[in-house]
Amino acid sequence: MKLNHGVKRAVALLAVGLFSAGQIACGADIVGVITLKGTPPPEKEITPLMENPDCAKMHTTTPTTHFYVVGPNHELADVAVSLKGVTGKSTGASQPPAVLDQKGCLYTPQILAIQTGQKLIVKNSDPCLHNVHATPTVPGNPESNQGQGPGAADLTYTYTQPEMFLRFKCDVHPWMFAWVSVFDSPYFCVSGPDGKFVIKNVPPGKYTVEAAHRKLGTQTQDVEVKDGDVTANFTFAVK
Amino acid sequence: MKANTVSKSNPWLYWFAVLTALATLALIGIGGLVTSHEAGMSVPDWPTTYGYNMFLFPINKWLGGIFYEHSHRLLASLVGLMTTILAIWLWLKDSRPWMHWLGVAAFLLVVAQGVLGGLRVTMHMDSLGIYHATIAQLFFVLTCAIALFTSRWWMKLERRPPARREENSADKQAVPEAGAPLRGLVLFTTILIFIQLIIAAAMRHQHAGLAISDFPLAHGKLWPDTSAEAVARYNAQRVSINAENPITAFQIELQMAHRIVALAILILTAMCAWQARGIGAPGTAPARMGNNSEPAETVPGAPIYQRLSLFWLALIVIQVGLGAATIWTNKAADVATAHVLVGALALAVGALWCAIAFRESVAAVCDRRTEDRRLPNPAAIGAQPAMTGNK
Numbered sequence: 001m002k003l004n005h006g007v008k009r010a011v012a013l014l015a016v017g018l019f020s021a022g023q024i025a026c027g028a029d030i031v032g033v034i035t036l037k038g039t040p041p042p043e044k045e046i047t048p049l050m051e052n053p054d055c056a057k058m059h060t061t062t063p064t065t066h067f068y069v070v071g072p073n074h075e076l077a078d079v080a081v082s083l084k085g086v087t088g089k090s091t092g093a094s095q096p097p098a099v100l101d102q103k104g105c106l107y108t109p110q111i112l113a114i115q116t117g118q119k120l121i122v123k124n125s126d127p128c129l130h131n132v133h134a135t136p137t138v139p140g141n142p143e144s145n146q147g148q149g150p151g152a153a154d155l156t157y158t159y160t161q162p163e164m165f166l167r168f169k170c171d172v173h174p175w176m177f178a179w180v181s182v183f184d185s186p187y188f189c190v191s192g193p194d195g196k197f198v199i200k201n202v203p204p205g206k207y208t209v210e211a212a213h214r215k216l217g218t219q220t221q222d223v224e225v226k227d228g229d230v231t232a233n234f235t236f237a238v239k
Numbered sequence: 240m241k242a243n244t245v246s247k248s249n250p251w252l253y254w255f256a257v258l259t260a261l262a263t264l265a266l267i268g269i270g271g272l273v274t275s276h277e278a279g280m281s282v283p284d285w286p287t288t289y290g291y292n293m294f295l296f297p298i299n300k301w302l303g304g305i306f307y308e309h310s311h312r313l314l315a316s317l318v319g320l321m322t323t324i325l326a327i328w329l330w331l332k333d334s335r336p337w338m339h340w341l342g343v344a345a346f347l348l349v350v351a352q353g354v355l356g357g358l359r360v361t362m363h364m365d366s367l368g369i370y371h372a373t374i375a376q377l378f379f380v381l382t383c384a385i386a387l388f389t390s391r392w393w394m395k396l397e398r399r400p401p402a403r404r405e406e407n408s409a410d411k412q413a414v415p416e417a418g419a420p421l422r423g424l425v426l427f428t429t430i431l432i433f434i435q436l437i438i439a440a441a442m443r444h445q446h447a448g449l450a451i452s453d454f455p456l457a458h459g460k461l462w463p464d465t466s467a468e469a470v471a472r473y474n475a476q477r478v479s480i481n482a483e484n485p486i487t488a489f490q491i492e493l494q495m496a497h498r499i500v501a502l503a504i505l506i507l508t509a510m511c512a513w514q515a516r517g518i519g520a521p522g523t524a525p526a527r528m529g530n531n532s533e534p535a536e537t538v539p540g541a542p543i544y545q546r547l548s549l550f551w552l553a554l555i556v557i558q559v560g561l562g563a564a565t566i567w568t569n570k571a572a573d574v575a576t577a578h579v580l581v582g583a584l585a586l587a588v589g590a591l592w593c594a595i596a597f598r599e600s601v602a603a604v605c606d607r608r609t610e611d612r613r614l615p616n617p618a619a620i621g622a623q624p625a626m627t628g629n630k
Contacts, residue, residue, distance in 0.1 A: 041478050046480050065478055065480060146283055169482040171279065171280040171304045172302065174304060174481045174482065177481075177482030239472050
């Protein structure tokens with residue numbers, strides 16, 4: 001009986017290993033760096049936050065807006081990168097939930113990307129009440145508005161339709177907002193503070209990579225994925 | 240409207256109507272603050288407030304945007320109650336049947352307005368906010384009109400004897416009334432102000448902030464570039480603290496329309512003030528507020544047009560200044576709300592002026608009909624002398 005169980009376990013591990021190897025063999029990564037040319041407009045101090053006693057006590061300095069998160073070498077963060085036109089391949093239902101937190105009367109992160117069918121959990125880590133107001137614009141993604149007090153249960157959202165920059169906001173504290181992009185495939189990511197992005201395990205083929213920034217619009221680039229990784233760099237410009 | 244129905248003034252009713260109008264103006268002000276602070280959806284439920292009975296919502300929870308939205312709901316409830324009392328009072332105590340129905344109209348409008356405000360929250364529809372804001376202006380005009388119609392001043396107008404005809408006039412035309420040359424202009428200006436308020440409501444309820452952030456130029460030009468590239472550039476340069484929607488070419492054009500209509504209203508109200516100066520002056524039509532034999536200067540209410548026109552012009556000048564300040568302060572909530580309030584006052588002044596000026600016309604027509612019924616018809620006399628004689 002014990003031996004039987006050990007054999008089963010070994011077979012299962014072998015299957016997982018073979019599946020993973022197959023995945024690696026079948027796909028390559030699309031990688032790149034996103035940079036910003038030009039000087040973005042200065043961010044604004046969120047002074048109303050410091051005028052609110054509940055929120056002010058969670059900050060020592062006045063927070064600012066984060067529309068343009070730019071590194072020392074002009075690396076641009078918070079750009080949603082995806083494969084344009086690739087739909088119907090969502091694995092969202094089997095993915096772990098994405099998390100959007102309300103912390104210090106600010107949404108963290110401010111830019112997030114998920115798949116259709118994937119759970120999005122909205123937490124309230126603050127000792128004050130927020131209302132979580134999701135304002136999608138694509139038909140099929142319902143608008144919702146719910147209060148979430150301190151220590152209240154997490155709220156869970158799932159969207160069935162792909163949508164770029166679906167807005168979450170708090171009307172109690174109108175400076176609080178986040179943008180969630182919903183993709184109908186697992187081939188997407190958001191650029192980090194170093195401007196880098198990686199779209200993993202893309203099957204061989206020709207694709208159009210789309211990079212979208214909330215303020216700077218979208219750019220596209222055609223690539224062909226064969227055996228190895230493919231590089232697609234983007235440069236956005238502030239006019 | 241039956242112009243010559245005699246009604247006794249009731250000062251209590253009048254002052255209650257004034258109070259209702261003032262409460263409505265305050266309600267519009269708080270409503271303006273709700274939109275200016277982007278707080279319209281800060282209370283997700285209606286008619287309850289975060290699950291509480293609206294009137295029992297703990298005061299320590301009135302924080303951030305909830306303060307504005309909840310205050311708006313409570314004041315709206317008070318205005319609803321006052322309007323209900325006013326409607327019942329008018330029905331029971333005012334002798335004029337048309338005033339009964341005016342009270343009923345006010346009651347129905349305030350109920351509709353309350354439901355619309357609630358639906359805007361529960362149905363998540365920004366566009367309902369435009370109707371909500373527009374009906375608020377109409378309701379304010381209605382409450383002001385009820386206050387005017389219940390005033391002693393208005394009752395005096397109604398009690399005045401019918402207008403006398405010119406004895407020497409061959410065609411027996413009635414003497415032109417004081418407001419006659421201005422009526423069309425005032426009506427047109429008032430309608431334009433109402434259209435302007437609808438444009439303004441549409442602008443505010445796009446929740447996109449300022450579509451044009453400079454004044455008197457527009458994006459640095461007399462007429463802004465609204466091409467897709469230009470709009471993308473404007474959006475890239477906009478950094479706002481609040482979660483505003485990106486601006487569109489339509490919103491830019493809407494604000495340009497708002498500016499042009501504002502200029503037209505300023506010119507029209509200046510024309511009204513200029514023309515009102517001549518009313519009652521020697522060589523012009525007498526200011527007939529009743530008996531034509533009285534000198535214009537001594538007719539009670541004769542200077543009303545001059546005063547009204549100057550007050551109206553002053554309001555519009557202030558309003559233009561507030562409009563500019565709204566842009567220069569990047570839509571500061573208090574400035575933008577003051578802009579909403581003065582707009583409401585400007586509409587009410589125009590509407591009341593129309594009510595006063597057209598009352599003269601309505602009264603004159605009614606008087607003429609009454610007099611015609613009293614006087615024998617010359618044509619009938621010539622055609623049927625025997626019959627008349629037999630009687």
